[in-house]
Amino acid sequence: MTGEVIYRVxxxxxxxxxxWETVGHVFAxxxxxxxxxxMLARFFLHIRVWWKVGRPDRRWDCLGTRVGRLIQYGVVQxxxxxxxxxxxxxxxxxxxxxxxxxxxxxATIDADVPILFGFSDEKPSLILNGGWYLFYKFALDTFxxxxxxxxxxxxxxxxxxxxxxxxxxxxxxFMWGLVSLFGITGLIIESTRLAAVAxxxxxxxxxxxxxxxxxxxxxxxxKIWLGAGMAIPGLITFHNVAWVVHACFVGxxxxxxxxxxLVHIFTSPLNTFFSKLDRPVGQLAPAVVQEGGAAGAGxxxxxxxxxxxxxxxxxxxxxxxxxxxxxxxxxxxxxxELMISIREGLHGKNGFAKTGADAPEFVGQGVADPVLxxxxxxxxxxxxxxxxxxxxxxxxxxxxxxxxxQRADAELMTVLGSFRRYGNSFGQSDRKxxxxxxxxxxxxxxxxxxxxxxxxFVGDYASYSQTLxxxxxxxxxxxxxxxxxxxxxxxxxxxxxxxxxxxxxEGLFEMLAMKNKQVLEKCEFKEIVTTDPHTLNTLKxxxxxxxxxxxxxxxxxxxxxxxxxLRSGKLKVSRKLGYTVTYHDPCYLGRYNGIYExxxxxxxxxxxxxxxxxxxxxxxxxxGAGGGRIWMNEEVVKQRPSEDRIREALALGSAECFVVACxxxxxxxxxxxxxxxxxxxLRVKDLIELVDEATAEAETAAPAVETAAAGSTLDKxxxx
Amino acid sequence: MNIAVPIKFVPDLxxxxxxxxxxxxxxxxxxxxxxxxxxxxxxxxxxxLKERHGGTVAVITLDTGDVDEALFTAVAKGADRAIxxxxxxxxxxxxxxxxxxxxxxxxxxxxxDLILAGTQAVDDLDGSVGALLAAKLGxxxxxxxxxxxxxxxxxxxxxxxxxxxxxxxxxxxxxxxxIQAAEKPPRYVVTSLVMDAMKKAKIDEAxxxxxxxxxxAEITGMRxxxxxxxxxxxxxxxxxxxxxxxGILKEKGVL
Numbered sequence: 001m002t003g004e005v006i007y008r009v010x011x012x013x014x015x016x017x018x019x020w021e022t023v024g025h026v027f028a029x030x031x032x033x034x035x036x037x038x039m040l041a042r043f044f045l046h047i048r049v050w051w052k053v054g055r056p057d058r059r060w061d062c063l064g065t066r067v068g069r070l071i072q073y074g075v076v077q078x079x080x081x082x083x084x085x086x087x088x089x090x091x092x093x094x095x096x097x098x099x100x101x102x103x104x105x106x107a108t109i110d111a112d113v114p115i116l117f118g119f120s121d122e123k124p125s126l127i128l129n130g131g132w133y134l135f136y137k138f139a140l141d142t143f144x145x146x147x148x149x150x151x152x153x154x155x156x157x158x159x160x161x162x163x164x165x166x167x168x169x170x171x172x173x174f175m176w177g178l179v180s181l182f183g184i185t186g187l188i189i190e191s192t193r194l195a196a197v198a199x200x201x202x203x204x205x206x207x208x209x210x211x212x213x214x215x216x217x218x219x220x221x222x223k224i225w226l227g228a229g230m231a232i233p234g235l236i237t238f239h240n241v242a243w244v245v246h247a248c249f250v251g252x253x254x255x256x257x258x259x260x261x262l263v264h265i266f267t268s269p270l271n272t273f274f275s276k277l278d279r280p281v282g283q284l285a286p287a288v289v290q291e292g293g294a295a296g297a298g299x300x301x302x303x304x305x306x307x308x309x310x311x312x313x314x315x316x317x318x319x320x321x322x323x324x325x326x327x328x329x330x331x332x333x334x335x336x337e338l339m340i341s342i343r344e345g346l347h348g349k350n351g352f353a354k355t356g357a358d359a360p361e362f363v364g365q366g367v368a369d370p371v372l373x374x375x376x377x378x379x380x381x382x383x384x385x386x387x388x389x390x391x392x393x394x395x396x397x398x399x400x401x402x403x404x405x406q407r408a409d410a411e412l413m414t415v416l417g418s419f420r421r422y423g424n425s426f427g428q429s430d431r432k433x434x435x436x437x438x439x440x441x442x443x444x445x446x447x448x449x450x451x452x453x454x455x456x457f458v459g460d461y462a463s464y465s466q467t468l469x470x471x472x473x474x475x476x477x478x479x480x481x482x483x484x485x486x487x488x489x490x491x492x493x494x495x496x497x498x499x500x501x502x503x504x505x506e507g508l509f510e511m512l513a514m515k516n517k518q519v520l521e522k523c524e525f526k527e528i529v530t531t532d533p534h535t536l537n538t539l540k541x542x543x544x545x546x547x548x549x550x551x552x553x554x555x556x557x558x559x560x561x562x563x564x565x566l567r568s569g570k571l572k573v574s575r576k577l578g579y580t581v582t583y584h585d586p587c588y589l590g591r592y593n594g595i596y597e598x599x600x601x602x603x604x605x606x607x608x609x610x611x612x613x614x615x616x617x618x619x620x621x622x623x624g625a626g627g628g629r630i631w632m633n634e635e636v637v638k639q640r641p642s643e644d645r646i647r648e649a650l651a652l653g654s655a656e657c658f659v660v661a662c663x664x665x666x667x668x669x670x671x672x673x674x675x676x677x678x679x680x681x682l683r684v685k686d687l688i689e690l691v692d693e694a695t696a697e698a699e700t701a702a703p704a705v706e707t708a709a710a711g712s713t714l715d716k717x718x719x720x
Numbered sequence: 721m722n723i724a725v726p727i728k729f730v731p732d733l734x735x736x737x738x739x740x741x742x743x744x745x746x747x748x749x750x751x752x753x754x755x756x757x758x759x760x761x762x763x764x765x766x767x768x769l770k771e772r773h774g775g776t777v778a779v780i781t782l783d784t785g786d787v788d789e790a791l792f793t794a795v796a797k798g799a800d801r802a803i804x805x806x807x808x809x810x811x812x813x814x815x816x817x818x819x820x821x822x823x824x825x826x827x828x829x830x831x832x833d834l835i836l837a838g839t840q841a842v843d844d845l846d847g848s849v850g851a852l853l854a855a856k857l858g859x860x861x862x863x864x865x866x867x868x869x870x871x872x873x874x875x876x877x878x879x880x881x882x883x884x885x886x887x888x889x890x891x892x893x894x895x896x897x898x899i900q901a902a903e904k905p906p907r908y909v910v911t912s913l914v915m916d917a918m919k920k921a922k923i924d925e926a927x928x929x930x931x932x933x934x935x936x937a938e939i940t941g942m943r944x945x946x947x948x949x950x951x952x953x954x955x956x957x958x959x960x961x962x963x964x965x966x967g968i969l970k971e972k973g974v975l
Contacts, residue, residue: 287912295912406907413908420911421754422734429734429752507911 006206007129008136010111012193013239020240027247035254042258043266047312049346049353054305055288059274066273069388074269079386083319089157092150093179096143097265100182103140134214141190141215144183151180165318165336175261178253185246191221192239196232198222203232264315268387271313274306275388281379282541282592284393287400287506295506296400300345300362301355303394310389311342320381320391325622330638331374335381335391341367342394363398369407372398374636377502377627378587383618392502399504408503415631416505423494423512425631426464433458434490436469440476447487451524454479454486454561455553457539459532460495461663467670468663474692475531475558481695482565486529492519498538498588503628513543520553527554529561531688533589533662534626540593557589559661562691563598566605573694576607581690582655583610584645584669585620586662599661599687606694611655613648621645623668630664642672650678661687721775721870721893723766724832726823726853727794729753729784730843737944744941748813755790758838764902765868766836767798773870776800778832782822782931784810788923789914795921796913802921807928815845815936820852822928828857832894834875839863839898846936854896862889863898 009015014024072078077094081087110128128136154176158166166172194215197204212219225235257263279285287295288302297303320335321327327334345352345366352362363372372395381391402408403416418427437444445452456479462472479486494512501509520528530536536557544552565571581603589595596617603610615621624641646669649658658673660666669684731737732752740747766777778801779794781787791802805826814822827835837850854861867878871890877897879887891897952968954961969975 289912295910403908404910404913406909408908410905414905416908427734429732429736431735505910507913507915511911511915 004206005130006133006204006211007125008107008110008133009204010107010125012204013196013236014243017236017240023240023244027244027251032247032251032254035251039254039257042255043263046258046263046347047267047309050305050308050312053301053346053353053355054303054308055301057304057306058278059306062277065277066275069275070269070273073272073275073386073388077386079388082384082386085153086157086317086319089150089153092146093154096147096150096183097179099139099143100147100186103136106136134211138214138216141217144186144190145217148180148183148187151176151183155180163318165321167316167318167336167340171261178249178256178262181249182246182253185242185249187217187221188242189239189246190215190218192225192235192242194218194222195225195230196235196239198226199232199235261316263312264387267309267313268315271309272388274309276390276393279545280541281382282537282588283545284396284501284542287397294401295404296402296504297394297397298361298363298401298405299354299359300342300352300366301359302401303342303397307390307394307397308342308346310391310394311339311344311346313387313389314339314343315387316340317386319384319386320389323380323384323619323621325376325378325380325624325641326374328621328639328641328644329374329624329636331636332368332371333374335385335389338367338371338391338395339389341371363401364407367398369402370636372402373409373632374629375399375627376587376622376624376629376641378622379591380587380619380622383591396502396504399502400506401504403504409632412503412628412632415628416500416503416508419495419500419505419512420508423515424460424464425495426460428464430491430494433463433493434488436463436472437476437488440473444476445485445487446490447523447525448489448492448519450487452485452487453526454484455520455523455525455528456486456488457496457528457530457532457535458488458493459530459535459663461667462531463493465663465667468666471663471666471686471688472531474686475688478562478571478688478692478695482562482571484561484565484570487523487525489519489523496532496535496538496543498534498542499626499628499630501538501542502626509538513538517543525553527556529556529558531558531661531663533557533586533593534664537588537592557593557595557598557661559589559599559602559687560595562602562687563605566602571691571695573606574696575694577690577694579608579656579690580654581608581610581657581659581685582613582649582652583616583659583661584613584623584649584665585617586660586665587620587622587626589661590620591618599659602687602691603659606690608657608659608690611652613645613652615648621648623665623672625664625668630668640672640675642668643676645669646672646676646678646682650676650682656683657690658682658684659687659690660684721769721773721833721875722831723769723775723777723834723836724827725759725763725766725777725779725794725799726819726835726837726849727759727763727779727781727787727790728756728819728838728841728843728849729781729787729790730756730841733842739942739944745939746813746942748811753784753786756838756841756843758840758899758901760838760906761902762836762838762899763794763797763799764904764906765899766834767907768903769834769868769870770798775833778803780805780823780826782807782810782814782819782928783925784814789918791923792917792921793909793914796909796917797907801924803924803926805926805928808930810928810931813843814931815933816847816849816852817935818931818933819849820856821932821934823849823853824856825928826926827853830894834868834893835896836868836899837896839865839900845939848898850896850898857894857896860891860895861898862891862895864900865897866899866901867903868897868899 011024014020077091080090110126113126158176197207201207289295300308314336316336318336324335345362352360352366375395377392379392415425418425422428423430447455462468494515496516497509497512500512528539536555540555583599583603585596600610622641623645649655658669660669666684666686673679673682673684731746732754735752738747763779770777777799779791779799780803781791783804783806787804791804795802805822839850840848848863851861851863862877862879864879865877866880869876874890874892875895876888876890879889880900881887954964
């Protein structure tokens with residue numbers, strides 16, 4: 001064993017080896033840098049349309065947070081890891097790529113800095129010697145193994161499993177083939193070198209077999225060559241040929257990157273860097289208003305550069321499609337395909353990527369109207385997207401344009417007319433909004449006339465729907481039981497406009513919001529409470545977004561209020577229910593506002609055992625009613641998401657109750673449980689019905705609400 | 721063609737109607753007035769004709785109160801002009817005869833080739849304004865039209881008759897056509913356009929004569945329809961129900 005310190009030999013096998021030396025230098029110092037430059041230039045030309053066509057949008061602020069997002073989502077890739085199999089597959093390949101890139105960069109610095117500064121003779125290697133070199137080799141070698149494992153997992157997924165959501169085109173096979181060959185040629189280069197060095201250690205001073213641990217994969221393969229009796233000259237030639245092939249692959253990789261799926265290596269991390277920071281997920285940007293009152297995005301040039309970037313950032317992983325209720329329903333919408341449409345519109349031959357009056361309409365031609373109308377705005381796609389694409393914002397922008405052009409469902413337009421005239425979707429008189437209170441004694445406070453702690457913003461469904469009268473009255477009763485001092489707006493309330501806005505009727509949303517805010521301003525209260533997650537979302541995220549310095553009142557969902565009342569003991573449980581229940585997370589409560597636990601805590605407090613459906617919390621599956629879908633014709637819906645959800649709950653086997661915390665959900669799932677034919681197996685219950693039942697006895701003597709005094713228990717209902 | 725669309729404001733049936741016991745008429749104090757539905761169809765048909773053949777559309781209404789928003793909405797939908805006739809006593813309601821008189825006065829200058837009116841209104845107690853208007857102007861009238869086509873300076877209206885009969889009637893212009901339904905449901909125009917119209921458009925205001933009662937039917941009293949005696953619910957299984965039903969039908973002399 002010599003005492004010589006091992007170091008990295010630059011251009012091993014090529015240098016001082018006749019023509020190979022020239023070949024090596026030409027590749028390393030000319031061809032590959034040129035390819036890299038071409039790549040950067042082509043990438044620049046490819047993405048230039050973003051800002052040439054797209055509207056401006058300020059996404060350069062808060063650099064620290066943006067870099068943080070880039071690291072979290074683009075480098076560490078936490079969101080990709082939300083799904084195990086594809087997540088592990090991707091990070092094995094991606095992290096290895098980062099390591100290889102870093103390794104190459106270090107090697108370049110290590111070898112070329114001494115040459116540049118003219119001290120290469122005394123110190124051929126700057127950093128990569130001794131322990132550092134061994135660590136460097138070990139890291140690269142380990143990641144080569146991980147890389148090849150990732151490539152194999154990818155092959156199994158693409159060629160054997162073939163999940164529906166993947167785009168199955170030759171382009172992906174090409175990309176897969178190219179990166180696999182990277183790894184394989186890399187291993188050949190290393191193993192042939194090791195096999196030669198093992199026969200003559202002078203080929204790499206300082207090497208001895210005791211250091212082979214630092215290159216486990218390379219050494220394992222080197223032993224094959226040694227076993228085959230390959231001699232040094234053959235090994236060196238083999239090594240050099242593999243080196244050139246490897247370099248060619250790198251060159252090809254650079255050249256094709258900007259126009260193949262590989263471009264996501266750049267666009268996806270960029271997308272995470274420029275993702276939405278200025279507003280919460282539940283807040284839409286105002287509509288672009290053009291001359292003559294036109295609103296929304298009809299042309300690609302009406303979208304922002306970031307919305308165009310979304311199209312290029314899409315990796316076609318299809319997670320959005322898997323989670324999408326509209327895709328489940330077999331409507332023409334797949335969020336993934338929508339992003340591909342934007343990309344193709346931007347780079348395709350149809351000339352959508354233009355600005356000005358003669359630019360062709362993208363909406364209708366590049367993406368069909370029914371695609372946009374199929375969206376329930378549930379936000380699953382946004383929640384699932386590993387690269388932070390904002391599908392819903394773009395869909396709403398394009399809907400705004402469709403509506404402006406009167407290209408919408410006739411039924412939907414009738415409902416919008418009702419909203420505008422009466423302030424509700426039921427086409428009923430605004431004066432009848434509080435009819436549900438008429439039997440309640442003492443009368444529910446009119447908060448416009450007398451102050452109360454809690455302003456209960458009742459919402460349309462809870463106010464007008466015949467089937468929801470009872471749960472709404474129960475809410476009033478339970479609030480009283482909990483000692484909550486509340487009042488309502490009576491006919492001063494209008495629909496809050498959450499869904500109106502997501503339909504794309506921005507002007508109507510503004511009108512409804514203005515009327516509501518005018519009434520709210522005149523009332524005295526400490527907080528706003530609502531049972532409707534849609535109302536909650538817009539009140540919380542949109543009404544006071546431009547607060548003009550005024551304090552925003554706290555806005556809470558009744559599940560939070562009940563949770564508080566039960567925990568503080570203001571609301572006492574008189575009877576532990578002992579039911580086994582499952583809880584459905586409403587989209588606008590959960591995914592949009594992150595309120596997952598209060599309802600669950602309430603259910604536990606009243607003695608229910610919760611069994612979770614596979615799709616729970618941020619993966620909660622939409623009932624299909626959001627984004628105005630509840631008012632549109634069901635022609636495009638081939639199977640109902642709500643029925644699928646009921647089947648998901650039935651599959652748990654043990655759940656007796658399907659608990660919801662949203663008036664629209666109660667309507668949707670009471671229907672679905674009937675159409676599925678599972679009324680006898682599963683009871684759809686609003687959270688308030690269970691809370692009412694669990695807290696009832698204490699006041700059976702003097703019910704606060706006379707009409708609903710029957711206090712229905714599950715058993716009674718089952719008998720009926 | 722230059723088309724005029726008279727719009728009548730009628731009580732919104734979404735609200736509960738009440739009768740003022742002192743006058744025996746509808747209590748208008750809290751009444752919400754909305755454009756008559758068939759007039760909205762007439763406007764839609766007029767806009768379709770304009771889109772197809774060019775020309776202009778003017779909406780005209782009597783100022784019975786709160787009419788501006790509907791007029792601006794019509795402008796946002798594509799009407800070129802909005803005319804409001806104000807006058808004494810309009811707010812208490814105008815009979816169809818008086819309405820036709822006032823509209824005839826406003827439209828008699830002959831600047832319109834075609835007048836499209838809703839063929840009837842939910843408040844009609846006094847005949848159809850369209851027909852009365854045509855008579856006052858001395859021009860042809862076709863009512864219950866479901867389609868209007870322009871053809872060489874004339875119009876062809878498709879009129880529905882009972883029993884599934886359709887007639888195509890060619891009339892020379894100027895003429896009044898009473899619209900039963902437009903080719904497609906009235907359009908919804910986004911609020912931003914209505915707001916834009918409110919900012920930019922101007923309503924032409926004209927002064928009309930006081931609303932008279934001449935020629936109109938005299939209303940002596942009003943009362944809500946009386947509720948029936950109610951239905952009898954037959955309980956039991958299918959056989960028992962059938963037996964009982966047969967018994968009742970025999971008793972009533974139907975069988």
